Amino acid sequence: MFENGNSNKNTIEDNDIEIKGIIESSFLDWDGKIVTTIYLPKCNFRCPFCHNWELIEHPDKFKSISPSELDRHLITNRDFLDGVCITGGEPTLYNGLTKFIEQLKDLGSERVLLIRAYSLHLNLHDHL
Numbered sequence: 001m002f003e004n005g006n007s008n009k010n011t012i013e014d015n016d017i018e019i020k021g022i023i024e025s026s027f028l029d030w031d032g033k034i035v036t037t038i039y040l041p042k043c044n045f046r047c048p049f050c051h052n053w054e055l056i057e058h059p060d061k062f063k064s065i066s067p068s069e070l071d072r073h074l075i076t077n078r079d080f081l082d083g084v085c086i087t088g089g090e091p092t093l094y095n096g097l098t099k100f101i102e103q104l105k106d107l108g109s110e111r112v113l114l115i116r117a118y119s120l121h122l123n124l125h126d127h128l
C-alpha cells in the first residue's frame with residue numbers, strides 16, 4: 001500500500017527515464033497486488049517473439065508520459081495502489097533507474113517491482 005511519503009520530496013523529478021506506456025491499475029503484473037505498470041522503451045535484445053516490439057523498435061510512435069502525470073496519478077490513487085511495476089523493454093538500461101526508484105519510494109510507494117529482460121546493473125540490488 002502507498003504510504004504518505006516524505007512531503008518534502010513527493011515529486012518525480014526529470015531524469016533519463018522515458019515512460020512510453022502506462023496501465024494505471026493492473027491486477028495481473030504482481031500476484032495479489034494492484035499496481036500501476038509503466039513501460040520504458042529501450043531493450044538490448046531483439047527477440048523475434050517480443051510482445052512489445054513496437055515499443056522497442058518505434059518508441060516515437062507512443063506518447064510520452066510526463067513525470068508530473070505519473071506524480072499526479074500516484075498521489076491521487078495512493079490509498080488504492082499497492083505499488084509500481086516497471087517493465088519494458090529492459091528498464092536496467094537507464095542510468096537513472098535507481099534514482100527513479102528512490103523518487104517513487106519518496107512519493108510513498110512502498111513496493112517497486114522491476115520486470116527485466118536480462119542484465120541487472122551492478123549494485124542495483126542495493127537500491128531496491
Ligand code: SF4
Binds near residue numbers: 050090118
Ligand atoms: S527481452 Fe523482452 S522486451 Fe526485450 S526484445 Fe526480448 S521480449 Fe522484447
